Amino acid sequence: MEQFSPTDMKTILHSKRANMYYLEYCRVMQKDGRVLYLTEALSNKKSGENQYFNIPIANTTVLLLGNGTSITQAAMRMLAQAGVLVGFCGGGGTPLYMACEVEWFTPQSEYRPTEYLHGWLQFWFDDDKRLDAAKTFQKARLDYLERIWTKDLKGEGFALQDAVLQSSFETFHNRTDAATKQSDLLLTEAQLTKSLYKYAANAVRIEDFKRQHDSSDKANDFLNHGNYLAYGLAACCLWVLGIPHGFAVMHGKTRRGALVFDVADLIKDAIVLPWAFVCAKENATEQEFRQQILQKFTDHKALDFMFDTVKNMALNLGGSSIQQNDLEEQEALVGRSLERQNDEDTEL
Template sequence: MDDLSPSDLKTILHSKRANMYYLEHCRVMQKDGRVLYLAEAKRENLYFNIPIANTTVLLLGTGTSITQAAMRMLSQAGVLVGFCGGGGTPLHMATDVEWFTPQSEYRPTEYLQGWLSFWFDDQKRLGAAKAFQLARLSYLKQVWQASRELKLEGFDVAELASALDTFVERTEKASKPADLLLTEAQLTKALYKHAANRTQKNGFKRQHEADDLANRFLNHGNYLAYGLAASCLWVLGIPHGFAVMHGKTRRGALVFDAADLIKDAIVLPWAFVCAKENVTEQEFRQQVLQAFIEHKAMDFMFNTIKAIALQDDSEDEITEQQR
């Protein structure tokens, strides 16, 4: 059999890739045409392969380094690389350390052009923000109704019907982004209360600096969602600064808008469930990543953002694409 070159292999779409990797205390390098990471053991050095063709995001945590050759191969494979703190949090992309975003002259332009066609119009941008919020709610209903595990834990969309109806009504009537942010905060508060009641976390308060498991898992899971969102926007060629809700001048704010599409549906309930079961951070991370795959979070994110970019921003059209 003749040897295969990389150009002979079919590229896996980012929306279909399976993996997000977090590495710590290792060295990432290129060796024999592959990207490996080296972990030092007591008596020997251990090399492990990273399947870059099937990877969306590579997070490098405490005690990591990466070679230029490995970075070049990751760039060619379209893998988004970022540095983060121990355990996957905090994700430094939100502060001073930028993500390495590999560039390609073949990235699509239609989605950026579509995005800019409405972004400078206040009312059209508000319409896009509303589409994000309605799609977010649609996905939450879809995931919670389809997840047998969440049903067994007591997560029931029907019990939140009043809060969800109010959310839709206020979203549709919103006249400025600040109204949407207030409505979003009220919905999130209701979801936290529902999740806390179902997992015996009465009195729970969302505090980013708190050290209890639920808050830590929420932080961790949200950063994983930010990784998917950043990867999705990069692949579509839409700069992270063109946000529709989180502020026009906040660097990277569109990442937060996109991540919100999946956070409530997946990260929020599993953060509470895993905190109740007192699992490790690694086990929580695996659970969330598995849920992303099971419920096609990446596909949903791509379809929603593509639809909005091309001005197919009604709830019915976005929901139809999901199906």
């Protein structure tokens, strides 16, 4: 069988890739130059027959491994060559008891692009500029929400012109503009999200909803699951641009991986929140919800929006003199560097 080089597997840009996978109770392995997952055929348990399913890694951004999974070193090597992020999580895409977050494993390369990191650091150490960046993120998330809800959720009972929503949006803008520190923004964000929870619950007629991360009702479960899918996209975006996850602008300098939460927030309220409630109302299964969310991420170009927002902030807010390179050039650099590493390994 013809073997793919790392460059071949980089043909599809990360910002255009269509697939995210959550797997459980299976073994992920490399076989005949492909990454597969192996599961026991339920109908053939007595005979011990196994079933293999292909994972199209060149068109995949994130692979989530849940309960009862294992993965081989050879499979991890191919996933790294294709630039696929791998995350270990609890059942249903959310953490296990006593776990705090998904642990993302990012492909390693000593030839990571540096332009966006340089631009990011030019403003990050300045408290005022970092606050401006946080405000930019907050305004971008609400602009995206208004755009998505206008075109996508009318048929589900979500009316963007609702007086309660408009009042919440106005308050959000006023308090965001007046904020003097990150904690002010976090409080404003929490108040807006609380209002959105209440509005969404009323829109789909779910009574007495209360946001609880360890709750067992479908709306809370779907919110948890969808949020972790958003975290995967955010981590992928930051890895491609070469910006470490610790350089957050809002969630705090001491929280490891906080920038992932900052970037994921750009799309959570716009896509994950409403569809978690809609799917809960329809009594959807976890798999049906996941398929719905992934389709909405694709329809509304969520990953493109993340890339554009982070790139613009890195290159413009810091007053960087660096000329903005096309994302295609950056991702091509990633592919060439991984191919170079692969050649070096072969020589060794």
